[in-house]
Amino acid sequence: MRSKLIEFRNVSFRYGEEQPWVLKDCSFEIYENEWVAIIGHNGSGKSTIAKLMNGLLFPQRGEIFIDQKPVTPDTIWEVRKDVGMVFQNPDNQFVGTTVQDDVAFGMENRGFTRTEMLTRLEEVLAAVGMPAYRQTEPHRLSGGQKQRVAIASVLAVSPQVIILDEATAMLDPKGRQRIMQTIKDVQHSKDITLLTITHDLHEIVQADRVIVMNDGQLWDEGLPREVFSKKDGLKEIGLDTPFISSLAEELKLAGISLTQEPLNHEELLEDLWTLHSRT
Amino acid sequence: MDITFKNVSFVYQQHSPFAHRALDKLDLHIPSGSFVAVVGHTGSGKSTLIQHLNGLVRPTEGDVWIGDFHLNAEHKPKNMKELRSKVGVVFQYPEHQLFEETVEKDIRFGPKNFGVGDREIQRRVKEVLPSVGLTEDFLDRSPFDLSGGQMRRVAIAGVLATKPDVLVLDEPTAGLDPRGQKEMMEMFYAAHQEQKLTTILVTHSMEDAATYADHVIILNKGTKYMEGKPEAVFVQKEALQQVQLDVPEVVRFLDLFEKKFGMSIPYRRQSVKDIAKAIEKVMTGGSGHE
Structure with missing residues (x-):
């Protein structure tokens, strides 16, 4: 049986007492080695979900489990070892003065030995196709290269899930495309659970499962094929x-009966x- | 206003070891009233091009004309402020530039700076709000209490309130959800038509360029690589791939369709509906050609 890696149990969250609920009674599960894409309009609660997963925020109601451990202020340091995050703006996540310092930062924090750090550094830079840039200063990299280094830094500490x-x-x-290819390769070679929060429809199509958020609630979940067959509903909630x-939809209207919802x-x-x- | 670049080069940090040629002998002409998309991969010179349009930088070599304003290495127009009041630039993530206490003050800031009278500003504020999809109850709110999409609309209202002749848009829909992206582009297109603007859209989205622009310029290594009507430029798959660009998805599909069925459905920027109809015709024995 597939084992549960992440579980949200009736989670509700708001940013303040007077503020509206950003997440309303959300429950879902994510399994080991799965790639789940979360989509939803701006403000639907997607990013809040990500922040709740590694204890950047805590829910007012409900519970969150990562690998059976509840996420609480007492467990966040444990939890963060399991959950690696890469954010939108690559410039906001660099700490080192060179690429190798940056990748090493997370490992130093976890008390890795120097020998192990060196082995892993080689390994993760190779995995993201950046071994030639070890000594480069992060600000001299392109946006895509920066994101690859950010992914390498996360990989170096071997989390179970990358968001x-x-x-x-x-x-x-x-x-x-290149980043997504890198991520796919890494996921295959390292057995990592992947959670992508995105508007990019091509990314969603490649995922194993899609969760659709609308106004803080779980609107739908299923295979990409199933989700995209609900076109009118998706349009109503501001998605494409x-x-x-x-x-395919227009072909059906023109009288051509397809046998399945096409993905590509x-x-x-x-x-x-x-x-x-x-x- | 007509925009002309003649043999324009721009070098960052000239005479230093870090010298970098961002524009290289660029020639282009944008007729007044047109909607032009400028497309190119990261580092192709798009942002440097934009900075020439309102005189943030001047060419290292060559000449730029924006209407009657003439810029070159030696010559800087005395009335730079007037040029900037005619060319409105919506930079990437414009919401990062909001700073005032209220939405109203923020929108008023631009025109006030250009010396527009109080009553005229009042009139313009009322006029631009609906065109960016905001209502008057937003005026007293702090821009920082709004959602990202609303903040961006406020920032754009501030640019429109300066009543520019030329509107420059640098990736204006980045980070918005699909509906937000569509609404934003429809909003610019409406403003373009109503106010007879000359609009320059810098984008990665071949789909947006194909939908809204009447002319496309492809930049590569700081110079013009290709230009023409979207339907002519966007079918040149090999040439675009050479410079790290892709054809719009619909063109890719029509290409594969032709390979499979041996019949072509020419790309004419037609709607998905029309493409479905053309496919149906091929399927039921008719020809894709008309």
Whole structure:
């Protein structure tokens, strides 16, 4: 059986007594080695979820468990060993004066030996394709390179789960693709659970499961294919569907009956081809 | 206002070991009233180009004309302030530039700086609010109590209140959710048409460029790589990939469709609906060509 790595039990959160609830009675589970994408409009509570997971915030109601441990002020240092985060703006997360210092920072904090630090440094920089930049000052890197170093720093302390909170939003399309490829490679080679918070529809399509947030509540969860078949609903809550889903919808309206909700160009073309050869 | 760049180069930190040529003999012409998208990967010179448009920097070599304002290495217009009042720039994440106590004060700051009279400012504030999708009850609130999307609208209202002739938008939808992105672009497009602006959109989104622009300029290594109508530029897959850009997703799909079915549906910036209809035609035996 798949084991639960993260669990939210009836979690509600607000930023102050007088403030509206940002999360309302949210419950969900995330399993080991799974890639879950969380989507939702701005202000739907996505980023709050990420902050609750590593104890940057605590819920007023409900409970959160990471690897069976409840997240409380007493356990956050334990929890943070399991949960690594990469944020939107790469400039806000550098502490070291060189790439290798930066990657080493987290390991030093955890009391790794020097030998182990050196081995891991090599390993994680290779994993994100940055070994040539060990001595480079972070501010001389491009946005995409900075995010790769941020990911390497997180990987170095071997968390069980990595959360990417809009980590590709400030990159150009090619930079985004490269980062996502890096992340996919790393996830495969290291058995890591991945949680991505994003607006990028291409990222969502690649995930194992999607959680859709709306106004602080869990609006839907399921396979990308299932979620994107609910186009009208998604539009109502301010989200979009990928081009390929919109096209599938219009094809149905034009009288072409597809056999399944396509996730990419190849699937749709294959389906059309089969239909075409039958006629 | 017509915008012309003639043989423009710009070098950062010239005569130093860090000298970096951000623009390299760039020629371009943007006719008054057009909506132009400037596209290029990171480091292609887009931001440096923008900084020339309102005189934040002057060319190291070559000449820039913004309407009657002429900028080059030797020559700086005396009336720089007037130039800046004609060219409104919405920088990336403009909400970071809010600073006043209330939304109203923040919107008034720009026109006040350009010497616009109090009553005229009053009139403009009332006028720009609906065009950015805000209501008058926002005026007394602190901009810092608003959501990110609302803050951005306030910042944009401040730019529109200066009544520019040229509107420059640097990745204006970054970080917004899909609905927010669409609303924001529709808002700029409406302002472009109503106020007969010359609009320059710097973007990574081929989709936005294809939807709103009537002319696309592709920058690479500080110089013009390609330009033309979106439907002509965006089908040149190999040329775009050479400079790290992708064609819009719809073009990619039509390309794959042609490979599979041996029949082409030409890209004409048509809607998804029209593409579905064209596919249906091919499927039921008709030809994709019309």
